[in-house]
Amino acid sequence: MAKTRELVKRRKAIRNIRKITRTMELIATAQFKKAMDRAVQAGAYTRKLAELAADLSATVTDIQHPLLQPREKIKRSLLLVLTSNRGLCGGYNAGVLREANTAIRRARQEGYALDLEVSGKRGINFFRFAGVKPTNTFTHFTEKVTFAQVDELATRYLKLYSDGVIDQVEVAYVEFFSAGRQVPTVKTLLPLTKVDAAPAPTKATPTPTPTPSAGQAVYEFLPGAEEILAEILPTSFRAQLFKAFLDAAVSEQIARRVTMKAATESADEMIRSISQQYNRARQAQITKEIAEVIAGSEALS
Numbered sequence: 001m002a003k004t005r006e007l008v009k010r011r012k013a014i015r016n017i018r019k020i021t022r023t024m025e026l027i028a029t030a031q032f033k034k035a036m037d038r039a040v041q042a043g044a045y046t047r048k049l050a051e052l053a054a055d056l057s058a059t060v061t062d063i064q065h066p067l068l069q070p071r072e073k074i075k076r077s078l079l080l081v082l083t084s085n086r087g088l089c090g091g092y093n094a095g096v097l098r099e100a101n102t103a104i105r106r107a108r109q110e111g112y113a114l115d116l117e118v119s120g121k122r123g124i125n126f127f128r129f130a131g132v133k134p135t136n137t138f139t140h141f142t143e144k145v146t147f148a149q150v151d152e153l154a155t156r157y158l159k160l161y162s163d164g165v166i167d168q169v170e171v172a173y174v175e176f177f178s179a180g181r182q183v184p185t186v187k188t189l190l191p192l193t194k195v196d197a198a199p200a201p202t203k204a205t206p207t208p209t210p211t212p213s214a215g216q217a218v219y220e221f222l223p224g225a226e227e228i229l230a231e232i233l234p235t236s237f238r239a240q241l242f243k244a245f246l247d248a249a250v251s252e253q254i255a256r257r258v259t260m261k262a263a264t265e266s267a268d269e270m271i272r273s274i275s276q277q278y279n280r281a282r283q284a285q286i287t288k289e290i291a292e293v294i295a296g297s298e299a300l301s
Helices: 002-059 092-110 121-130 147-162 193-197 225-300
Strands: 076-082 113-119 136-138 168-178 181-190
Touching: 002 168, 002 225, 076 092, 076 147, 076 225, 092 113, 092 121, 092 168, 092 181, 092 225, 113 121, 147 181, 147 225, 168 225, 181 225
Parallel strands: 076 113, 076 168, 113 136
Antiparallel strands: 168 181
């Protein structure tokens, strides 16, 4: 009897846990859809802005913007690590922290200083346990991060880079490609070397009339190319940084949904297994009781 009572308690406890994991799975699914819509919309804007900046920087060859010029030697770099504030999201944080550690080791090997900034309680706790003290930490960036919040960081990074305090800005996060593919990566945002990932047009003299056969965009600059680049390039950096936060948010929800779904399925399997054990134990107990009754009746006859 003690064994069946124990099995009943275990099954009840697992069912309660299953309710929690199933609820968290549904919440993560709802948040994932909202976050994915924001990431997809921001991705289209960021890509088009990067293409425009690439076209302009390739077309205007007589103007060199500071954000496009890599430093001859990196003396100090800044690494921003984007992790989650909450757990129960599988290997999401582990992938980001693995890439961040690789970047930290690379900085030590190449001999340049590294300013480490960490967003998310999981990353903060990890580096505290590892004995690494970040320069800045943030816990207010959630899945509902706003552009205004990210813009404060972006403005500070642009000033540090323009003043020559830092020579490079990198961000470690999980890049979102689709609902089935998210990749932990470390991406360099400053200098804007990644902006020319879009197909760059061949060098041409800007004229008001485009040449269709050339297969490239031709621009007429008003008021001037320098003023336009000075506006578009910082905006492109801000958009890329914001996109990184949105990618991290949607990837976190996908990881949490997958993890909670797996936990719910494991709970279902455990409940089935315990139910079978309970049925066998109960059957054995009933058989034993029947045998005792029969033996007792035979003894009285």
